[in-house]
Amino acid sequence: MADASAKPQAPAAVGGLFDRIAAFRQKMNLPTPGSWEGLHREAKMVQPTNFLIEGAKFDLTSVLTPHFQVMHSFSWGASQFPPTYHFGTVYAKDKIMLHGQVDDQGGLQARANYNWLAQPANPAAQPAYDPTKPPHEQPPPQLPEQPKLSSTSKVTAHFTNQPGQNMVQLEHDHVGSDYSFNVKAVNPNPVDKAASWGKKGSSSTTGIYQLAYLQSVTQSVALGTEFVYNRMMADVEESSLSYALRYAPPPSPLPPPTTVPPGMPSPFPPVDPKSPTQVFTATFQPGSGLLHSTYWRRLNQRLEVCAEVQLLMTKGGRMGEGRREGIASVGFKLDTINASIRGMVDTMGRLSAVLEERIVGGLAFHLSGEIDYAKGGGGQGRVGIGFTLEA
Known part of the structure; x- marks a missing residue:
């Protein structure tokens, strides 16, 4: 007769396997890969x-309390959009963030975030100022330590007076020590009307559902995949699968700006020495044949550059011939003491630039321009000017 004490050995063996896997991952000490939506974040901040x-x-922000502020935004003069006005509020404290915005047409946008793992931000201890030493011998300021782990639930809603334009999005984004996943549902409806081929009296589930996962496999490489199921109408459904690769080697020492005399601390915003100095990211959708890749690099404390390539590669079939199209662009971001300059040019003949200058206190000036030479006639462009005031 078998001994009854041997029955729990299988669950214990499974638990021991998970413990060994967890110990192995902890021993590898892999970095966090960031979120799926932040895959191309470095390049987007440069472009x-x-x-x-x-x-x-014109944007006006009034900081009423350390956790609550209101915003007014006016825009006019756009060729394709009428003049608009937006009023918004933001409340952020510890784990929660609430944001609401209403425009002059009655459109309402609302967003709520709750971070289940958020910790109160403790400012880094700044080195004491020594009045007996000159400014160039004072120690540089210390950057606060950013939290690496987060588990945030998000609700986003957009309501307008135009039918078919309302949207509700439910999302949860979790960033672990060496992995991250994202679950998202847009306009979910589990009891929508049935499809035309369905049984009478039955129902169907409609909406857009997304599941993404990223995993660090080495100190520099992270791999991931995303699955999207789209069924906005009961009779139409489709799905897509995407793959991602992120390569971020350990940061290299940054040379000091050449405009700063040797031995003098830099007047420019400090850079986290633990952040990567170069990142290559690629995402590919086999179903649509779309390849999107970006490369970003920080050359020094002031200058960042990026390159982007988008390729569309489809096979020929009954519906027609295959497509081979692509576009590439290069851009840069240069920081001065009181301003930031961004510029970009692409293979379609489009040239764009943006200047953001902090004039004094909370007042900032924005100047942007774009010209598209591919449209002929010397090119077609647009120019914008803006002011941001924080009081």
């Missing part, structure tokens, strides 16, 4: 296309 203004724009 001026994400900061362009058309016409004129």
Whole structure:
């Protein structure tokens, strides 16, 4: 007769396997890969296309308390959009962030974030100022330690008076020690009307559902995949699969700016020495044949550069011939003591630039321009000017 005490050995063996895997991962000490949505973040922060203004724009932010502020935004002069006004509020404290915005047409946007693992930010201890030493011998300021782990639930809603334009998005984003995953649902409806081929009286689930996962496999390489299921209408459904590669080697020492005399501390914002100085990211969708890759590098404390390549490669079939299209761009971001300059040019003949200058206190000036030479006639462009005031 078998001994009854041997029955729990299988669960114990499984638990021991998980413990060994956890110990192995801890021994490797892999870095966090960041979130899926932040794969191309470094390049996007350099490219001026994400900061362009058309016409004129004025933003006013009033900081009422350390955790609550209100915002007014005016924009006019755009060729394709009418003048608009937005009023918004933001409340942020510890683990929670609430943001609401309403425009002059009655459109409402709301967002709420809750970080289950957030910890109160403790400012880094700054070195004491020594009045007996000259400014160039004072120690540089210390950057605060940023939290690496987060588990944030997000709710985003957008309501307008136009039918079919309302949107509700539920999302959870978790960033672990060496992995991250994201779960998202856009306009989820588990009891929508049934498809035309379904049984009478039944229902169907509609909406857009996304699941993404990133895993660090070495100190420099992270791999990931994303699955998207799209069924906005009961009779139409499709799915797609994407793969991602992120290469971020250990940071290399940055040379000091050449404009700063030797031995004098840099007047420019400090750079976290633990942050990578170069990142290569590539995402590929086999179903659509779309390849998107970016390369970003910080050359020194002031200068960042990036390159981007997007390729569309599809096979020929019954619907027609295959497509081979692509576009590439290069850009830079240069910081001065009171300003930032961004510039970019692509293979389609489009040239864009953005200047952001901090004039005094909370007042900033924005100037942007873009010209597209591919449209002929000497090119077509747009120019924008803006002011930001924080009081």
